[in-house]
Amino acid sequence: MEFSKRTHHCAALTVGDENKKVILCGWVDSVRDHGGVLFVDLRDRYGRTQIVFNPEAGKEITESAEKLRSEFVICIEGEVKKRSQETINSKLKTGEIEVFAKDLEVLSTCEPLPFPLEDNLDVSENLRLKYRFLDLRRASFQKNFIFRHKVVRSVRNYLDTEGFLEIETPYLTKSTPEGARDYLVPSRVHNGKFYALPQSPQLFKQILMISGYERYFQVVRCFRDEDLRADRQPEHTQIDMELSFVDEDVIHDVIERMIQKIFKDCLDVDITIPFQRINYEEAMNLYGSDKPDLRIPEVIHNLSGISKDVSFNVFKKVLSIEEGVIYGLCGSGLAESASIKDMNDLTAFAISFGAKGLAWIRIMNDGSFKSPIVKFFDEATLKKYQEELQAKCGDVMFFVADIKKVARNVLGALRLKLAKDKGTLQYNDYKLLWVNKFPLLEWSEDEKRYSAVHHPFTMPDIKNIDELINDPASVTAKAYDLVLNGTELGGGSIRIHDTKLQEEMFKILGMDIESARIKFGFLLDALKFGAPPHGGIAIGLDRLIMLLLGLGSIRETIAFPKTQKATCLMTESPSDVSEKQLKELGICIEEE
RNA sequence: GGGGGUGUAGCUCAAUUGGUUAGAGUCCUAGACUGUCGAUCUAGUUGUUGCGGGUUCGAGUCCCGUCACUCCCGCCA
8 A cells, every 4th residue: 555546535535435445644633442443533634534443354454553543644545435324424524434444554653742633722822833833733724724825826816817917026125214123134245234124025016117017916925023913923925016007096996806806716705896985084083093993883973062161171171272172982782781890991991092081971771871970061961972972872972082193093992992892793794995095294203204104105195296395294195005894904005106206205204315315226216217107005915814714813824923022932933043153244242 | 112811730721718638621541342423431640830039827829020922002104
């Protein structure tokens, strides 16, 4: 018997294969030894098949079968038999048959496992990450990676038919000062100099447009040395694209049809296009977020007008300052059930997002208002609040009094928390939308200068350059984010393709022509040699997979992810390197 | 940089108000068993309670520090 002569995989056999002689290979999923007859569930990538070891097959094979343990790798030759009616396992795809083993070869043994490989068992993540090769054997992981493969295949097929070319860009490139912290790679040949791993192939894809490729894409790794989150890893994969002779509408359309096709190909779900579009300012006002979760019906309301004449000092004080507002949000169904402690927890939550406090008024089932602060409001005002917030009996009205930026941020976070705590959000209730018209610039108090909200190559939404020069703060950008269920799936912009405008942009960002030349000279050069109007977008592949499958973290979509401290527990990286290596690079480690 | 959660047998967890010998299931080992599919039954092995310090007659439990994993804020064009 030769394992390379495998005839079927472990999900293939059916009653139609009865009496066939087959060779199967795989891992021992479980052993059930009855003393006489012994059952093994044999597992490979495709599925499981029950193998029967009967004493009648001979002494030798029976004895070696008794030595089988979980996760041994074996090859068996045997005969397919239909199971009797009462022994059919309906949970198993191959449950109507079993294979009577005639020959058994142990290809590899396995030590006792550090943790069981069943799905739905919470094993501590550091153990799972250390033994990632075992964790990846679990069925749920295999499902995730098969799905990820399908998504990428669907994307490649689609973009090919749309005329996109897949072109690779360098990983060893130049450090750029804007944006995230770079991962640096020292140069041996050029002592004291460094490459950087790209945060994205941004400039290369723009250059490719100038080089005339018109439509580029790449499934590409991007690196950012910033702190991690459930949906953020130091290296992540983007579906990166750039197109020439397009405006925002063309890009929206190309992406909408791509997303639609992914849903259809990979989930068999029909989604309607075009997606909802909302401007940044509106998103911030209604949802307190630039990535609103539209599964949640409640929105934020501006109650400043209604609150003008209230005697509540906290509100009065805030309304007297510039940018001071009273914003409100309805917490539905909480009035009777939430305890004082729950309210205190929510207040602490609001404070962690920068609020000074959180005011709340319960509307009891009998319609009465209940709150420590209710005495500061007359009945008519309370009614107006209730009406504006569309709160029903049994709801709680939440208020944040602060400057606009803080108030909507806090209520945006509260809106998400209340919905998550209620536990009614369904991952497969997919709500997609575009957020458009982002601000172009934001003032950096630390650096006393403007910085680009998106990046310095983003096209301002202006008629002429004077608008930018005269009042840069109020200019919006031709930039857009794609949002799915409260997560930013991707973003992009129309780019500047004019040298003058690009130089002006650098100037506004506090970069003189000299330093702009040093940092981005190649782009400024390229822009002079026939740059077409162009724009693009990048979609976060890991996040897309996470959201489509309803996973809790992108670590479930990445085969070998890092911990929150950016280490790999399997390879134990990062690690020390030898003195010799350091010397070659001219690097000296400073003791802390 | 900051806030929260978790850390007890290989694994998943329990341990009353701080109370005397830290338990259970599972895994593993051995035995029994010819139709199981989370097999079953019997017996057995398994502990630096993450680590360091403190309070106490006595600490898994309380306090301080520290480490690891994780969630969040900041940060992430």
